[in-house]
Amino acid sequence: MPRGAVLTLDxxxxxxKLWYHDRLDPAWRRRTVEETREAFASxxxxxxxxxxx
Amino acid sequence: MEELLxxxxxxxxxxxxxxxxxxxxxxxxxxxxVPVDAVENAYRVLAERRMLVLRPGTLTIWMAMPxxxxxxxxxxxxxxxxYYANCAWDAFGVAAxxxxxxxxxxTCADCGGALERKVTGGVVTERxxxxxxxxxxxxxxxxxxxx
Numbered sequence: 485m486p487r488g489a490v491l492t493l494d495x496x497x498x499x500x501k502l503w504y505h506d507r508l509d510p511a512w513r514r515r516t517v518e519e520t521r522e523a524f525a526s527x528x529x530x531x532x533x534x535x536x537x
Numbered sequence: 538m539e540e541l542l543x544x545x546x547x548x549x550x551x552x553x554x555x556x557x558x559x560x561x562x563x564x565x566x567x568x569x570x571v572p573v574d575a576v577e578n579a580y581r582v583l584a585e586r587r588m589l590v591l592r593p594g595t596l597t598i599w600m601a602m603p604x605x606x607x608x609x610x611x612x613x614x615x616x617x618x619x620y621y622a623n624c625a626w627d628a629f630g631v632a633a634x635x636x637x638x639x640x641x642x643x644t645c646a647d648c649g650g651a652l653e654r655k656v657t658g659g660v661v662t663e664r665x666x667x668x669x670x671x672x673x674x675x676x677x678x679x680x681x682x683x684x
Binding site: 511 | 544546547550586587588602604625626627629630631632633635636654656660663664665666667668669670671672673674675
């Protein structure tokens, strides 16, 4: 199993809300790479592990 | 095409929320009054766009994230119904998607003990525990089942 990253439950909940709060919006679409990077950064997920390229 | 994709996607989620099971393409076609082959193609396109995951080599929905259409280690009770989520993140994701209080049941990956965590009023009320992300996001889709 890779070492990976560890999040607290509050961090996981923040990530879940960020990712899924709008999933039932008819206009929902997947985020672009840049939008995903910005979304991760907005909840403090930065650094090499969370880098998208 | 885009309108059909939207309708199909929303129907899949509506069924998943109402029944905790994803609809077959034929069922979606019947409800939407659309030819089955058009809906089957929509399932393929949604999967290609990573908006859902099909069981390999089939048109059966495996994941309509955060929901799982197969049994997993993450059970979420919300809105009077039990759902399976794909992972810990998705278990909280079910509560976020439904904007509902939720009870999440799983087992500790470290000690094997039973765990229950709650989201109540938009807050995680029992914060003990950690969530392990084995893979970085750039690799999540290499093997989304493992992820």
